[in-house]
Amino acid sequence: MRMSKLVRTGADLLYPFALIFGLYIILHGHLTPGGGFQGGAVVATGAAIVIVAWAYEDVAGMIRKVTMKAQESAGLLLFIGTAALALGLGYAFFTNVLANSGSLFGLSVPFGPNPGELNTAGVIPIMNIAVGIEVWGGLTVILLYLLSGLNKKEEGS
């Protein structure tokens, strides 16, 4: 049950842009509006465009259920692992141990409006990436499950 060639070409053109925009929202979650949930939803929307424009059988080899499930689980594990990182260093669960430390994502920001620096905010960018990966995989798996039965003809008809 493919859609017309026009829609398919448009979906192919839109997919990388949706991917890049979603990943930008995820990576800049601590600087600009948005974050892991929103960016992951944008990326999953790009996958949804491709799945709806093409048939499920066409994209099943490219966007795989197993990969997306593994991606979702990996995102959740990375999120919990980042939160538990503070436990290993002797702080409370979810403590922002990397903030203002000078290491990875460890620069400080001055008070008030400032241009913003990507290398700040401690564990917040890592958690954004983790949640973004999780939402990306989770919503895509839901779409794949729901749309996999779209083109099956019913018994009676």
Add this chain to the structure above:
Amino acid sequence: MKRGLVVLTFVILAGGLLLIPALLDFGMPAFSDMDDYFLKNGQEQTAANNIVTAVVFDYRGFDTLGESVVLFTAVVGVGLMFRRMLKEEEYEDE
């Protein structure tokens, strides 16, 4: 009789609900201590420019953990609903 009573109760309750914002000034329940704390110390403590993200992922991290687990559970539920039925799984009702 009974219907009139229901309508009267509804009107009284709806009127009372609409009266609450009419009696209060704009932004009246102003408990802004926590907002001021986040705005004043958020950038210094979390080094993030986006205070909303700082609250969601740092100050209220457990809430985000719950959201992630809810999403994971939803995906597991959809996967269970749409699983491929095997012959051995079909059972008769007793």
